[in-house]
Amino acid sequence: MEQQSIPSTKVQRAMRFVKTGAQIGGNYIKHYSKKMVDPSTSKDQLHEDNATDVYNALSELKGSALKVAQMLSMEKNILPKQYTNKFQMAQYSAPPLSGPLIVQTFVKAFGKTPQQMFDSFEMKAANAASIGQVHRATLNGKELAVKIQYPGVADSIQSDLKIVKPIAFRLLDMNEKELDKYIKEVESKLLEETDYELEYKRSTEITLACQHIPDLIFTNYYKEFTAKRVLTMDWLSGLHLDDFLKTNPSQAIRNQIGQAMWDFYDMQVHTLKSVHADPHPGNFLMQPDGKLGVIDFGCVKEIPADFYLYYFALLIPEVVEDVSTIQKIMLNQQIITENDSPEVQQIITGAFVKMTNLLRAPFDVDVFDFGNNAYINQIYALGEELSKIDALKKSKEGRGSQHALYINRTYFGLYSMLNVLQAQIKTGERNWKAPLIQFHLGN
Amino acid sequence: MKTKLIQAYIQYTLDHNSTPQSVYLFAKHLDMTEQEYYNYYASLESLESNIYQSWFEASMQQCSQSEPWNTYSAREKVLSVFYTFIENLKSNRSFVQFLKQRDWKPSLQWPSYLKDLHQSFLLHIQPILAEGMASKEIEARKLIDSKYAEGLWLNFLFVLKFWIDDTSNAFEKTDAAIEKSVNLAMDLMGKSPLDAALDFGKFLFQNK
Numbered sequence: 001m002e003q004q005s006i007p008s009t010k011v012q013r014a015m016r017f018v019k020t021g022a023q024i025g026g027n028y029i030k031h032y033s034k035k036m037v038d039p040s041t042s043k044d045q046l047h048e049d050n051a052t053d054v055y056n057a058l059s060e061l062k063g064s065a066l067k068v069a070q071m072l073s074m075e076k077n078i079l080p081k082q083y084t085n086k087f088q089m090a091q092y093s094a095p096p097l098s099g100p101l102i103v104q105t106f107v108k109a110f111g112k113t114p115q116q117m118f119d120s121f122e123m124k125a126a127n128a129a130s131i132g133q134v135h136r137a138t139l140n141g142k143e144l145a146v147k148i149q150y151p152g153v154a155d156s157i158q159s160d161l162k163i164v165k166p167i168a169f170r171l172l173d174m175n176e177k178e179l180d181k182y183i184k185e186v187e188s189k190l191l192e193e194t195d196y197e198l199e200y201k202r203s204t205e206i207t208l209a210c211q212h213i214p215d216l217i218f219t220n221y222y223k224e225f226t227a228k229r230v231l232t233m234d235w236l237s238g239l240h241l242d243d244f245l246k247t248n249p250s251q252a253i254r255n256q257i258g259q260a261m262w263d264f265y266d267m268q269v270h271t272l273k274s275v276h277a278d279p280h281p282g283n284f285l286m287q288p289d290g291k292l293g294v295i296d297f298g299c300v301k302e303i304p305a306d307f308y309l310y311y312f313a314l315l316i317p318e319v320v321e322d323v324s325t326i327q328k329i330m331l332n333q334q335i336i337t338e339n340d341s342p343e344v345q346q347i348i349t350g351a352f353v354k355m356t357n358l359l360r361a362p363f364d365v366d367v368f369d370f371g372n373n374a375y376i377n378q379i380y381a382l383g384e385e386l387s388k389i390d391a392l393k394k395s396k397e398g399r400g401s402q403h404a405l406y407i408n409r410t411y412f413g414l415y416s417m418l419n420v421l422q423a424q425i426k427t428g429e430r431n432w433k434a435p436l437i438q439f440h441l442g443n
Numbered sequence: 444m445k446t447k448l449i450q451a452y453i454q455y456t457l458d459h460n461s462t463p464q465s466v467y468l469f470a471k472h473l474d475m476t477e478q479e480y481y482n483y484y485a486s487l488e489s490l491e492s493n494i495y496q497s498w499f500e501a502s503m504q505q506c507s508q509s510e511p512w513n514t515y516s517a518r519e520k521v522l523s524v525f526y527t528f529i530e531n532l533k534s535n536r537s538f539v540q541f542l543k544q545r546d547w548k549p550s551l552q553w554p555s556y557l558k559d560l561h562q563s564f565l566l567h568i569q570p571i572l573a574e575g576m577a578s579k580e581i582e583a584r585k586l587i588d589s590k591y592a593e594g595l596w597l598n599f600l601f602v603l604k605f606w607i608d609d610t611s612n613a614f615e616k617t618d619a620a621i622e623k624s625v626n627l628a629m630d631l632m633g634k635s636p637l638d639a640a641l642d643f644g645k646f647l648f649q650n651k
Contacts, residue, residue, distance in 0.1 A: 099511060100523035101622050107530060108613055115510045123511060151618040155611065 097133060097150060099123045105148055109227035117225065118144070131194060131298075136235065143235035146225070147196070154194045161187050185402040189277070193298035196231040202274075203297035209272055215260040217293045236293045238285030241420060247288065251424075256290035258370065258423025264294065265414055270432035273308060277301035277406040279413035281420075301406040307333075311404060313436045315360040320353055325440050335400050348399070355382055359411070366428035370418035379415070445483055448473075449494050452487075453538045462545075463487060488555065491542075496559035498535075502528040503567050517575030518629040521568070521595065525621045529606050529614070543607050553600055564599060568592045572632075581632045591632055598628050 097105075102123065106114045114121040118137040125133035132149035165183060192198055200221050207218040217236070225232035239247070249257075261284070268275040276283070278299035285293035310332045313319045320326055326349060330336045335352055336345045358378060362368040370376075418425065451473055456462050463469035466487055470480045484490040506512055506520070506527050515523060532539060547554045553561070569592050575581035576588070601624060606617040631637075 095626075098522050098622060098626070099515060099519045100526050101618060103509070103511070103523070104526040104530065104618060113509065123514075151615040151622070152611070155616065 095150075096125060096128070097148060101151070102135070102148055105151070105229055109230050110225070114146070118146075121146070132229070137232075144222070144225075145219075145233050145235045147231040147233075149194065149196065149229040151229070154191055157187070157190050157194070161190075181402045182405060185405055189299055189301070189406065192300075195228060196226060197228055199231060199297050200226045202300045206268065206272065206274070206276065206297060206300070210264060210267055213260065213263045213267060215256055215291050216264055217287075217291050219293070219295060233295075236285050236295060238287045238291075238293045241281035241284065241286065241417065244286040245420070249286075249288070249290075251422075253288070253290040254421050254423045255425070257286055257292045258418050258421050258425050260290075260292040261414070261418065262425045262427065264292075265410070266432075269303065269312070273303045273305070275301050275303065275407070275410055277410045279410055279417060281417060284417075299406075301403070301410070303407065304403060307401055307403045309436065309439055311401070311407065312432075313440050314352075314356040315363050316433050316436060317360075317364065318437060319440050320356060322441065326353065329440075333401050333404070351385075358382055362415075362425070362427045366426065367424055368427045369424045370415065371422035371424065373419070376416065376419045445493070446497070448480075448483055448490060449497060452490055452494070453535060456541060457537055460541075462491070491556045492559040495557055496563045498531060499528060499560055499563050499567075502531050503563075505531075517571050517578070517580050518625070520571045520574075521629065522621065522625050524567070524571075525599065525602055525625060526618070529602065529617060529621065532606070533614075540607055543604075547604075557600075561596060564596055565592050568595055575632070579634075581629070582634045582638060584638075594632075595628060598624050 103113050106112060106117065110117060114135075114137065118139045121137045122135055124135075126136050126145070127134040131153045132147055135146045135148065137144045137146050161183065165179070200223065203218070203221055210216060211218070219233045219236045222232040238244075261279075265275065265279070276294070276297060276299070278296065283294065283296040285295060287293065310329050313325075313329060319329070327336075327345075330345075330349050330352065331338070336348050340348070361375065362370070452463070452469070455469065455472060463472065466477055466480055469487065470477045473480075484493070503524065506523050509523070512520070512523070542554070542556060546556075572581060572591050572595075576583050581591070582588075602617065602621055605620045606614060609617045609620075611617075
């Protein structure tokens with residue numbers, strides 16, 4: 001019932017986009033007619049108009065269409081900061097599953113009803129997950145969490161993406177081949193999230209590899225109660241970030257939790273080369289004694305070796321300061337291309353170096369205070385600054401590798417969570433830099 | 444014995460890709476006399492019509508014996524009936540498809556072999572709706588509320604057809620179709636803005 005106002009059918013959603021498309025068309029007409037009268041009219045007003053219409057359209061959309069539109073616009077910095085913040089956690093939002101549908105899902109997956117499989121099973125959902133819901137159950141005295149997915153999510157994602165493509169194409173002003181590269185990346189990740197058997201596999205792998213990290217806890221998954229659309233694990237206690245902060249945890253506890261989170265990502269990125277790419281507060285549970293529970297491995301990004309070698313080298317000062325090496329990296333990462341004029345190459349390289357210098361600040365010191373709001377605001381401001389660079393705005397090329405999409409999102413999420421947590425993190429003393437320096441600078 | 448005859452009938456149809464042409468041939472195939480056959484069914488048509496009905500009755504029984512049934516609201520009971528019936532239909536999908544192809548013309552609302560199913564359906568759904576009305580989950584509306592069960596029957600036919608043509612993995616789309624269509628039907632039967640609108644309209648009509 002509460003979903004009434006969301007355009008839910010494909011036709012309705014398509015209509016929304018058509019409307020937005022028409023409005024943006026209208027904005028262009030407005031712009032050019034103004035320009036005829038007053039040639040000095042800048043495109044700023046146009047961009048502002050567009051951003052507002054995009055925002056209006058997006059705010060009425062739910063589901064994967066929103067997520068994709070949002071990720072793509074983050075990449076091109078089309079949406080102003082307030083908007084991207086708002087959409088940061090956009091999720092596929094399904095209506096709650098009815099009791100009989102839950103039973104039906106179990107019967108299909110296991111040939112048994114949940115009541116037959118568990119000692120007890122609560123028909124009322126305890127939590128809404130991104131594409132389904134979580135139920136409490138017990139078996140042999142153990143408390144379990146059972147995640148159940150709404151039917152047809154994968155199909156819905158695919159049809160949503162067909163709708164989002166033409167509009168994204170218009171909005172982002174990118175050529176089709178470039179855009180496809182990004183859309184495919186997002187689509188494959190979204191579809192992976194609908195496969196709970198894959199999530200089971202990944203969570204057991206990452207859990208095993210990260211077990212030794214202090215203060216980090218994982219939950220135990222049950223293979224025999226897992227299927228494409230059902231995932232069963234031990235119930236993990238703890239509070240989500242917002243609620244946890246309401247309990248006024250001490251600075252030491254906040255640092256401890258933040259450190260666990262930082263070490264977790266450090267291990268994944270530099271050792272496993274495979275990363276939990278959805279660091280938003282809903283996926284972490286925090287306990288009063290400073291332990292951090294990790295749940296939901298739906299979105300895992302595997303980092304290709306070649307991409308790793310080049311992209312993470314940007315975090316090393318010695319590499320960035322070497323002019324020929326930085327150019328090599330920029331070309332390799334398709335941030336600049338051979339087709340760009342030397343001036344454009346220089347402007348874009350300059351902007352990226354400025355950005356990476358800012359982003360790598362935590363890596364340059366031994367202890368970094370993420371509670372420093374000025375730092376986080378600087379990152380936001382930089383995003384907006386980048387979006388104003390003409391050379392980037394005019395470019396029809398997608399800048400940067402598609403792999404960067406999820407990696408950037410991961411770090412963006414990580415930094416902003418650590419900021420909310422106001423944690424001071426020991427970030428120095430990492431040995432991952434040596435092989436990268438060796439690779440790029442030779443000795 | 445009736446169950447056996449139904450099984451044999453389905454088997455025969457699948458093996459021959461055609462329903463038996465006469466009671467004589469069917470009885471002969473079963474090594475029984477025609478006379479014996481008539482003890483159970485008056486014709487081949489009456490047997491055919493009994494097939495869906497027997498499936499539905501079995502599903503109803505399964506539903507009402509399931510653990511959460513008594514805790515379910517009317518909405519959940521209806522959903523549960525739909526899901527269980529469609530799930531049970533799976534083991535006879537080929538036969539169901541065969542019958543649909545044979546004589547469920549697009550112009551036809553429903554073929555004659557669903558006649559008995561229709562009766563059974565109304566018989567079982569009406570008490571559930573009455574329960575819903577008693578608990579105010581469903582709004583009693585003069586003149587219309589007697590048609591609620593028929594409305595759900597149309598919904599049921601829609602789901603049945605949808606499932607027959609569904610090609611999605613594990614018939615996931617049928618699940619979504621059931622969930623969404625039944626929820627809509629139940630929402631319409633429940634108290635809705637429509638009631639307020641009608642009430643307001645009536646007021647204006649009387650006071651102007």
